[in-house]
Amino acid sequence: MAAKNAMEGFTKAVADDVRKWGAMKQTGVSLRYMREFGSRPTDRNLLLSAQFLRKELPIRIARRVIELENLPFGLSQKPAVLKVRDWYLESFRDVRSFGKIKDKHDELAFTEMIKMIKVRHNHVVPTMALGVQQLKKDLNVSAAFKDLEEIHQFLDRFYMSRIGIRVLIGQHVGLHDPSPEPGCVGLINTRMSPVQVARAASEDARGICLREYGSTPEINIYGDPDFTFPYVPLHLHLMVFELVKNSLRAVQEHFADSDKDVPPVKIIVADGAEDVAIKISDEGGGIPRSGLPKIFTYLYSTAKDPPIENYSIRERGGVVMAGYGFGLPISRLYAKYFGGDLQIISMEGYGTDAYLHLSRLGDSQEPLP
Amino acid sequence: MAARKASEGLSKLVADEVQRWGSMKPTGVSLRYMMEFGSRPTERNLLRSAQFLHKELPIRIARRAIELENLPFGLSEKPAVLKVRDWYLDSFRDLRSFPEVKNKADELAFTQMIKMIKVRHNNVVPAMAFGVQQLKKDLSPSVVPTDFEEIHEFLDRFYMTRIGIRMLIGQHVALHDPDPEPGCVGQINTKMSPMKVARAASEDARSICFKEYGSAPEVIIYGDPNFTFPYVPSHLHLMVFELVKNSLRAVQERCMDSDKDALPIKIIVADGIEDVTIKISDEGGGIRRSGLPKIFTYLYSTAKNPLEENYEGVHQGVTMAGYGYGLPITRLYARYFGGDLQIISMEGYGTDAYLHLSRLGDSQEPLP
Numbered sequence: 001m002a003a004k005n006a007m008e009g010f011t012k013a014v015a016d017d018v019r020k021w022g023a024m025k026q027t028g029v030s031l032r033y034m035r036e037f038g039s040r041p042t043d044r045n046l047l048l049s050a051q052f053l054r055k056e057l058p059i060r061i062a063r064r065v066i067e068l069e070n071l072p073f074g075l076s077q078k079p080a081v082l083k084v085r086d087w088y089l090e091s092f093r094d095v096r097s098f099g100k101i102k103d104k105h106d107e108l109a110f111t112e113m114i115k116m117i118k119v120r121h122n123h124v125v126p127t128m129a130l131g132v133q134q135l136k137k138d139l140n141v142s143a144a145f146k147d148l149e150e151i152h153q154f155l156d157r158f159y160m161s162r163i164g165i166r167v168l169i170g171q172h173v174g175l176h177d178p179s180p181e182p183g184c185v186g187l188i189n190t191r192m193s194p195v196q197v198a199r200a201a202s203e204d205a206r207g208i209c210l211r212e213y214g215s216t217p218e219i220n221i222y223g224d225p226d227f228t229f230p231y232v233p234l235h236l237h238l239m240v241f242e243l244v245k246n247s248l249r250a251v252q253e254h255f256a257d258s259d260k261d262v263p264p265v266k267i268i269v270a271d272g273a274e275d276v277a278i279k280i281s282d283e284g285g286g287i288p289r290s291g292l293p294k295i296f297t298y299l300y301s302t303a304k305d306p307p308i309e310n311y312s313i314r315e316r317g318g319v320v321m322a323g324y325g326f327g328l329p330i331s332r333l334y335a336k337y338f339g340g341d342l343q344i345i346s347m348e349g350y351g352t353d354a355y356l357h358l359s360r361l362g363d364s365q366e367p368l369p
Numbered sequence: 370m371a372a373r374k375a376s377e378g379l380s381k382l383v384a385d386e387v388q389r390w391g392s393m394k395p396t397g398v399s400l401r402y403m404m405e406f407g408s409r410p411t412e413r414n415l416l417r418s419a420q421f422l423h424k425e426l427p428i429r430i431a432r433r434a435i436e437l438e439n440l441p442f443g444l445s446e447k448p449a450v451l452k453v454r455d456w457y458l459d460s461f462r463d464l465r466s467f468p469e470v471k472n473k474a475d476e477l478a479f480t481q482m483i484k485m486i487k488v489r490h491n492n493v494v495p496a497m498a499f500g501v502q503q504l505k506k507d508l509s510p511s512v513v514p515t516d517f518e519e520i521h522e523f524l525d526r527f528y529m530t531r532i533g534i535r536m537l538i539g540q541h542v543a544l545h546d547p548d549p550e551p552g553c554v555g556q557i558n559t560k561m562s563p564m565k566v567a568r569a570a571s572e573d574a575r576s577i578c579f580k581e582y583g584s585a586p587e588v589i590i591y592g593d594p595n596f597t598f599p600y601v602p603s604h605l606h607l608m609v610f611e612l613v614k615n616s617l618r619a620v621q622e623r624c625m626d627s628d629k630d631a632l633p634i635k636i637i638v639a640d641g642i643e644d645v646t647i648k649i650s651d652e653g654g655g656i657r658r659s660g661l662p663k664i665f666t667y668l669y670s671t672a673k674n675p676l677e678e679n680y681e682g683v684h685q686g687v688t689m690a691g692y693g694y695g696l697p698i699t700r701l702y703a704r705y706f707g708g709d710l711q712i713i714s715m716e717g718y719g720t721d722a723y724l725h726l727s728r729l730g731d732s733q734e735p736l737p
Contacts, residue, residue, distance in 0.1 A: 272716025274657045279715060288643045289709075289725055341658075345711060345723050347648060348641025353721065355713050357658055 014089070017096060022062035028365035031188070031338050034171050035230055035362070038185035041175040043104055049172050050107045053114065054095060060165055061092045064158060072150050073135060080131035084124055091117045111176060114169045124162060128155070129326055132298060148297075155298050157369035160333045164366045167232070167337075191228040194236060194269045194276055194358075195221060201240035202267065209248040217251045217262045219244065223269025229276055229360055235334045236358070239342070240267075242327040243280045243354045250284025250352065275340070276358045283351035292346060296329050339364025386465060387458070391431035397733035400557070400706050403540050404599055404730070407554035410544040412473060418541050419470045419479045426483070427464045429534055430457055433527055441519050442504055449500035453493055460486045480545060483538045493531060497524070498694055501667060517666070524667050526737035529701050533734050536601070536705070560597040563605065563638050563645055563726075564590055570609035571636065578617040586620045586631040588613060592638030598645055598728055604702045605726070608710070609636075611695040612649045612722045619653025619720065644708070645726045652719035661714060665697050707732025
C-alpha cells in the first residue's frame with residue numbers, strides 16, 4: 001500500500017538521503033561525448049561509465065522524487081502518482097545501496113541492476129497520465145489548461161529528465177553488447193538515415209490508421225535516402241510516428257464524408273550544416289489559430305479519452321491512434337533533448353505542417369531541468 | 370536647421386502641449402467598426418469622424434514625438450531622426466491649432482489638412498532607417514543587432530502607430546470619395562479576393578526580380594479564386610510583395626550558385642473560420658536556425674546596403690533587398706488587424722512564410 005509520505009513508509013535516513021542527493025548538481029553529457037566514449041568499450045571505460053552513473057543517477061532520481069511529493073492541487077496524493085514516486089524511491093535505494101564499483105565483476109552486477117531499474121520505470125508515462133486525468137476529473141471542469149501551468153512545467157521537466165536517465169542507462173548497457181550493429185554506439189547510430197527511419201515510422205503509423213479506419217492515406221517521402229548522420233533512431237522513430245499518426249488521423253477524418261481523393265501526407269527531409277529538418281505536411285483541414293497553444297499541453301486531446309486504467313497493456317501492445325494527449329508534448333521533449341525543436345504551424349481550413357529540427361552538431365549538453 | 374530639443378526651437382507652450390497630449394489615452398478602432406461606420410458617409414458621420422480624429426491624432430502623434438526625443442545611444446540626435454521628429458511636431462501643431470470642427474466647411478478644411486499631414490510623413494520609414502544606419506556606423510562594429518533590443522522595440526511601436534495613423538486618415542479622406550469602387554469602404558475592400566491580390570503582388574515582385582537578375586522563377590498560386598473577405602488590399606499587397614520578393618531572391622541566388630533549376634514559388638490561400646492563411650513556400654536553400662531570429666530585426670540584411678542620403682525620393686526605385694525593413698514591417702501590418710506572420714525554414718532546402726489574417730474583424734488596433 002503506497003504511503004502518503006515518504007517518511008511514513010521509509011526510514012528517515014532514506015528521506016534525508018533523497019534530500020541530500022536531490023540538492024546536488026547534475027552533470028550533463030553531449031551526444032558527441034556519448035558517441036566518442038561509447039565507441040571504445042574497454043574494460044576501463046565500462047568501469048568509468050558505471051562509476052559515473054552510480055553518482056549521477058541518484059542525483060537525477062532524487063530531484064524527481066522531491067518534485068513528485070510536492071505537486072500542486074493534490075496531484076501528489078493520487079494513487080497513480082504515489083505509485084510512480086515509489087518506483088523512483090526504490091530505484092534510488094537500489095543505486096545508493098550498491099557498493100563501490102572496483103572491478104569487472106562489480107561493473108557487470110551494476111549493469112544488471114540499472115537494466116532492471118529501466119524496466120521498473122517502463123510505464124511511467126501512462127501512469128502519470130492516469131494520475132493527471134484523475135486530477136482533471138476532480139477539479140472544476142471549467143479549469144482552463146493554463147491554470148494547470150505549474151503541472152505542465154513539472155511534467156516537461158519530469159519527462160525530459162526521464163529521457164535523459166533512460167538514454168544514459170541505455171548507452172551504458174549498450175556498451176556491453178558483444179556484437180553491436182556496425183556504426184552503432186548503444187542507442188546511437190552514427191550513420192542513421194533519416195529517410196529510412198521516417199519510412200519505417202510512417203508504415204507503423206499507417207498500420208494503426210488502417211486498423212482503426214479501414215483505410216489509410218498515402219505517405220510520400222522526399223529526401224536523399226543515402227544521407228546519414230549520427231542520431232538516436234529510436235527517438236526519431238517515436239517523433240515521426242507521433243506526427244504522422246496525427247496527420248493521418250486529421251486527413252482521414254477530414255475526408256471521411258467526402259468523395260474527394262484523399263491527399264497524401266508529405267514528408268521532406270532536408271540536411272543543412274547546423275540541422276537536419278524534417279517537415280511533415282498534411283491537408284487534413286488544419287487547426288484554428290486560437291486552438292494551437294492547446295496542442296502542446298498535456299492531456300489535451302480531440303479524441304475520446306481512451307480507457308487508460310489498464311495501462312500496462314497500452315504502452316507496447318495496443319497503441320491507439322489518439323487519446324492520451326501526451327504525444328506532441330513528449331515528441332517535442334525528444335526533439336529538444338539533443339538541441340533540436342518541434343514547431344507546428346497550421347492553416348485553418350487547409351492543413352498542418354510539423355517541423356522537426358534535429359541538431360547535427362551534437363555538442364549540445366543534455367537539458368537538465 | 371533642426372533644433373536639438375523641441376523646447377529650444379519652439380515655445381515652451383508647445384512642448385507642454387506635447388507632454389499633455391502624449392500622456393492621454395489613445396482610442397482604438399476595429400476593422401469591423403471602420404467598415405460599418407465608413408459605409409454610411411453621411412454629413413453627420415463625416416463631422417463625427419473629423420471630430421474624433423481632431424482629438425485622437427494629436428494623442429498618437431504626441432506619444433511618438435516624446436519617444437523620438439528620448440531614444441538611447443544618441444539616436445535622437447541623428448539628423449535624420451531630428452527631421453522625423455520635426456515632421457511629427459509640425460503635424461501636432463497643425464492639428465492643435467485647428468479650431469473646433471462645427472460644420473461642413475470646417476470638416477472639408479480639416480480633411481485637406483490631414484491629407485497634407487499624410488503626405489508630409491510619406492518618407493518616414495526610409496528616413497528613420499537612415500538614422501538607425503548612421504547610428505550603426507558610429508557604434509562599434511562588433512555591436513550585434515540584438516544589442517539594439519530597446520531600439521527594435523521602439524521601432525516596432527513607432528511603425529505600428531504610423532500604420533494606424535495613416536489608416537485612420539486614409540479612411541476619413543476616402544469617405545469623401547464621390548464615386549467609390551463597389552464594395553469598398555475607404556481602403557477596405559469588403560469583398561477582397563486574396564488570390565487576386567496575391568497574383569498582382571507576385572507579378573510586381575517577379576518584375577523587380579527580372580530587372581535585377583534577368584530572369585524570375587515562376588509563382589504558382591493555389592486557392593479558391595472566388596473566395597473573398599473584408600480586408601485592406603494595399604496592406605496585403607505590401608506583405609505578399611515583400612515575402613515573394615524574398616523568396617524569389619533566395620531561389621534566384623541559389624540556382625545561380627549551383628546548376629539547379631529555378632523551382633517555382635508556391636502560394637497557398639486557405640480560408641478558415643477564424644483566419645485566412647496565406648503560405649508562401651520556396652526551395653531557395655533555407656535559413657539556418659541560428660540565423661532566424663535576426664531576420665526580424667531592423668537593418669539586418671544579407672544584401673549590400675542601398676540606403677542613400679537622398680531618402681526623400683526613395684520609393685521610386687524599389688530594390689530587391691537591402692533595407693532590412695521588409696520583414697519586421699510586414700509583420701506589423703499582419704498584426705495590425707489581429708493577424709500574424711511566422712517564418713519557418715529548413716536549412717538546405719527552403720523557407721515557408723505563413724501570413725495569418727484574422728477574419729473576425731473585431732480586433733482593436735494595437736495601440737503601443
